[in-house]
Structure formats: C-alpha cells, structure tokens
Amino acid sequence: MPPEAVPITKTRVTQSRLMLPTDANIHGNVHGGMIVKYIDELGGIITARHAKANTVTASIDRMHFYKPVYIGNLLILKGAINYVGRKSMEVGVKVFAEDLTSGSVVHTGSCYSTFVALDRSGNTVPVPPIVPETPEEKHWYEGAKARRQRRLEDREARVRRTSLKAQKSGDVATESNIESEGH
Numbered sequence: 001m002p003p004e005a006v007p008i009t010k011t012r013v014t015q016s017r018l019m020l021p022t023d024a025n026i027h028g029n030v031h032g033g034m035i036v037k038y039i040d041e042l043g044g045i046i047t048a049r050h051a052k053a054n055t056v057t058a059s060i061d062r063m064h065f066y067k068p069v070y071i072g073n074l075l076i077l078k079g080a081i082n083y084v085g086r087k088s089m090e091v092g093v094k095v096f097a098e099d100l101t102s103g104s105v106v107h108t109g110s111c112y113s114t115f116v117a118l119d120r121s122g123n124t125v126p127v128p129p130i131v132p133e134t135p136e137e138k139h140w141y142e143g144a145k146a147r148r149q150r151r152l153e154d155r156e157a158r159v160r161r162t163s164l165k166a167q168k169s170g171d172v173a174t175e176s177n178i179e180s181e182g183h
C-alpha cells in the first residue's frame with residue numbers, strides 16, 4: 001500500500017540560534033556561508049524526519065540576502081517541505097534576524113533546496129507524498145512544482161551539452177563531468 005500523504009503543516013520546523021563571533025567577520029556581519037549551512041542543516045532535519053531516512057542535498061537554488069545579520073542577533077529559520085516528487089523533496093526556508101534588545105524581527109533571506117532520500121546502502125528511495133491544505137500551502141506547492149520542472153530541464157540540457165562535448169572530444173560523459181560542465 002502506498003504511504004499516506006502527510007499534511008505540509010506537519011513538516012514545519014523552526015530553529016533559533018544566537019549568532020556568535022565564530023559566525024561572523026571582524027565587523028560583526030554574519031557570513032552568508034554560515035547562514036546557508038544553518039539552512040542546509042534545517043533542510044536535512046525536515047526531510048530526514050519526513051522520509052524517515054538519511055537525506056542529502058541535491059541542489060540549493062540561488063540565495064538572496066536581503067538584510068544583514070549581526071553578532072548577538074537571534075537567527076530564526078522557518079522551514080517546511082513545499083513539494084515532493086518521487087524521491088526528492090523541495091524545502092523552503094525563511095530566515096529572520098531578531099534584535100533581542102529592541103525585539104524587532106527582520107526577514108533577511110529565503111532559500112529553496114532539494115533533498116533526496118537514501119537507504120542504508122546509499123541508493124535513492126521514494127518518499128511519502130505531501131498534501132497542501134491551506135491556500136498559502138497550495139500556492140507554495142504550485143510554485144515548487146514549476147521550479148522542479150525548470151531544474152529537471154536544466155539538468156537534461158546539461159547532460160545533452162556534456163554528451164555533445166564528449167562525443168566531439170571522444171571522452172565518456174560521466175555524472176561528475178556533467179556536474180562540473182561550465183566551470
């Protein structure tokens with residue numbers, strides 16, 4: 001019997017952490033890479049809980065940092081699964097910075113990433129479907145479906161380009177030279 005669809009609400013996780021000097025540069029600005037690390041960590045928690053399996057990041061969509069985050073801010077990350085394919089899950093994470101003395105909370109960035117579930121042997125495995133319930137969740141679901149389509153098309157185009165190049169040079173197109181194509 002196929003697994004029952006899980007309401008999107010059940011996939012939500014919020015995580016908070018105090019930004020320390022080890023997160024930042026000498027001027028007190030938190031490094032973008034640290035924020036991406038925390039986003040990735042949260043995505044791993046959300047998807048492993050949903051898939052009940054190990055999950056790995058397949059891709060991270062472009063990340064915009066709208067506002068700075070400083071040492072002493074409480075970084076708040078709110079994430080949920082937006083869409084599930086067969087073996088992949090798109091996670092959306094919104095990042096906020098809270099100034100603990102004034103209480104002001106600022107939306108500083110957002111990111112979409114795709115995770116894939118693996119079994120104990122490292123093979124990719126199907127994950128339970130999700131179901132959007134509220135109008136807002138339905139909106140996210142449709143947006144994620146369109147983004148997934150674009151990612152698949154990008155991937156196919158990359159494979160085609162690399163195969164063509166390999167044919168010309170007599171090389172064999174492998175997953176690693178497909179992924180490094182363009183660098």
Ligand SMILES: CC(C)(COP(=O)(O)OP(=O)(O)OC[C@H]1O[C@@H](n2cnc3c(N)ncnc32)[C@H](O)[C@@H]1OP(=O)(O)O)[C@@H](O)C(=O)NCCC(=O)NCCS
Pocket residue numbers: 056057058059084085086087088089114116124151155
């Ligand atoms: C992610 C990974 C497991 C996918 O392997 P694969 O052989 O392409 O897997 P499959 O063909 O079985 O596809 C599994 C799913 O991943 C999706 N997928 C694969 N590459 C993807 C990418 N770059 N972006 C988004 N989704 C991707 C496929 O669309 C498929 O989803 P679906 O079943 O919902 O349609 C593999 O590329 C990998 O191990 N990458 C390294 C992961 C890692 O270590 N991440 C940490 C950072 S280094």
